[in-house]
Amino acid sequence: LLMTACYILFHWNACVYFLFSLAEGLSEDDTNAFGFSYYKVFDPRIPTCSTITVPNIWRKCTNFGLGSKWCLSIETCQDSTKNKPTIGKFVFKSRCFRFVKWEMGNFSREYSMSIYWSALTITTCGQQPYPSSSPQNMLEVIDTLIGVLVFATIIGGVGSVVTQMNVDVYDFRQKMDGIKFYMKYRMVTPEIQDRVISCFTYMHSHFQDLLYVLPPRLQGQIAVNLHMETLKKVELFKVNESAGFLYEVVLRIKQQIYSPNDYLFRAGERAKEMFIVKHGTLRVIDEETSTPAMTLTDGATFGEMSVILIAGNQLGDHRAVSLRSEGYADVYILNQDDVSTILQDYPSDRERLIANGERRISGAACLCCMTPALRLCDPLHVPNYLCMRFNVLVWIASVARCSSSFQIKLKGHDGSYLMNLSQYMFQCLVHTQYVSLL
Known part of the structure; x- marks a missing residue:
C-alpha cells in the first residue's frame, strides 16, 4: 500500500513536470537544462562480440590488466608503465566491443526521465539541474514542500503502526x-x-490476559470447551447430570502457572482446592520419606474430595502429601468456597454430590458416626461460628463411638449418650443463639 501511494504521487508529479517542460520548450542538446530534454536520455546500446579481430599491436602477452607487459607484436614486448594504452583507446581501436543500438520510443524516454526527476525532487535527494528562472524555482519549491509534508505524514503513520504493533x-x-x-x-x-x-x-x-477482553458468555463457552470433558471424568462429579451445575462449576475454575520446583501445596496445609493439570507434570511428594509417590500429567486431577464438606470425614481437612511442579505447569484450580456457593442454588446436586463423597470415603473406611445431626453442621445451613463450637462436641461423640478404649474410660457410658447430648445442645444453640454457653 505504501509503495502504491508513493508511485501514484511520483506519477502525477512527473506529469506536471513534463507539461511544465513543454510549456517552456524542450531543449534538444543541453544536458544541464532544468526542463525535459531528449538528449538526457540515450537509447541503450547492447554490446556484441560475434566477430573479434584484435590487431597484434594491442595483443597481450600476459594477463590483461594484471600483467605488466603489452605487445607491439607477438615477438617483442615492452614494459606497460611506459607504453600502456588507455582504456578508451583500447575500446575504440579494437573491434571487439561492437554494439547494437536499441531504439526506444519517445514515450519511454519521456516517462522514465520525468518520473526520475519527480522521485528525486519529492524525496529531496537533489542531483538534478538547478532551476534558472522564477517559474522553475516555484516548481522546485512547491515539489519540495509537498515531498516534505507527504513523506513526514507517511513516516509518522508507519511509525504509529509499528508502535501499535509493539505495544x-x-x-x-x-x-x-x-x-x-x-x-x-x-x-x-x-x-x-x-x-x-x-x-x-x-x-x-502464553497470553494470560487475552480472554479478559471477551464478553462473559464467550469466556464461558471457551471454559466449557476446555474443562467440561475433564470435569465429567472426575469421580466426584460423575453423578451430577445437571448441565447447569457443571456449567457454573466450570466458570469458577481459575488458571494458574507454576514454574519448575514450585509447590502447589505442602503436607499439613489445609485442603480447599481441586487441581486439574492442563499442561505440564506435577509430582506428589511424601514428606516423611521425601520420595515421589505419584506423577500427574495432562488431564489428571488431584484433591477432588477437598471441594466439598462431608461430616465424619476422618481424612481431615489437611494435606497428607505435598504437590510439586516438575517444570512449567498450566494448572486449573477449583476452590471449595466456590463449590459451596454453587451448591446453595442446586440442592438436588448437593445431595447427590455429598452422597457420592460419602460412598467414596466409606469405601476407604474413613467415615465415622454419620448421623443427620452431623450433616446439619454445614456452612450452607448454619453460621460458621456455630459450626465451630458444635464441631468440638461432634469430635467428642465420634471418638466415643469409634474408640473402645474411650468407652471403657467412661465406665459404661455409651458413646451414643454423648452424641444425643451434643445434638440436643446444638439444637438449643441454634434456637436461642446463646453462644456464651459453649
Whole structure:
C-alpha cells in the first residue's frame, strides 16, 4: 500500500513536470537544462562480440590488466608503465566491443526521465539541474514542500503502526524492568530473581490476559470447551447430570502457572482446592520419606474430595502429601468456597454430590458416626461460628463411638449418650443463639 501511494504521487508529479517542460520548450542538446530534454536520455546500446579481430599491436602477452607487459607484436614486448594504452583507446581501436543500438520510443524516454526527476525532487535527494528562472524555482519549491509534508505524514503513520504493533512488547518490557528494579532494590537473592524472571517471561508468552477482553458468555463457552470433558471424568462429579451445575462449576475454575520446583501445596496445609493439570507434570511428594509417590500429567486431577464438606470425614481437612511442579505447569484450580456457593442454588446436586463423597470415603473406611445431626453442621445451613463450637462436641461423640478404649474410660457410658447430648445442645444453640454457653 505504501509503495502504491508513493508511485501514484511520483506519477502525477512527473506529469506536471513534463507539461511544465513543454510549456517552456524542450531543449534538444543541453544536458544541464532544468526542463525535459531528449538528449538526457540515450537509447541503450547492447554490446556484441560475434566477430573479434584484435590487431597484434594491442595483443597481450600476459594477463590483461594484471600483467605488466603489452605487445607491439607477438615477438617483442615492452614494459606497460611506459607504453600502456588507455582504456578508451583500447575500446575504440579494437573491434571487439561492437554494439547494437536499441531504439526506444519517445514515450519511454519521456516517462522514465520525468518520473526520475519527480522521485528525486519529492524525496529531496537533489542531483538534478538547478532551476534558472522564477517559474522553475516555484516548481522546485512547491515539489519540495509537498515531498516534505507527504513523506513526514507517511513516516509518522508507519511509525504509529509499528508502535501499535509493539505495544504489548513495550508494556512487557516496562513491567520486566520494574520487577528487576524492585528485586535489586530489595536485595532479593539471585536464585529467586532468575525464577521470577523466567516465570514472568513464560506467562507473557502464553497470553494470560487475552480472554479478559471477551464478553462473559464467550469466556464461558471457551471454559466449557476446555474443562467440561475433564470435569465429567472426575469421580466426584460423575453423578451430577445437571448441565447447569457443571456449567457454573466450570466458570469458577481459575488458571494458574507454576514454574519448575514450585509447590502447589505442602503436607499439613489445609485442603480447599481441586487441581486439574492442563499442561505440564506435577509430582506428589511424601514428606516423611521425601520420595515421589505419584506423577500427574495432562488431564489428571488431584484433591477432588477437598471441594466439598462431608461430616465424619476422618481424612481431615489437611494435606497428607505435598504437590510439586516438575517444570512449567498450566494448572486449573477449583476452590471449595466456590463449590459451596454453587451448591446453595442446586440442592438436588448437593445431595447427590455429598452422597457420592460419602460412598467414596466409606469405601476407604474413613467415615465415622454419620448421623443427620452431623450433616446439619454445614456452612450452607448454619453460621460458621456455630459450626465451630458444635464441631468440638461432634469430635467428642465420634471418638466415643469409634474408640473402645474411650468407652471403657467412661465406665459404661455409651458413646451414643454423648452424641444425643451434643445434638440436643446444638439444637438449643441454634434456637436461642446463646453462644456464651459453649
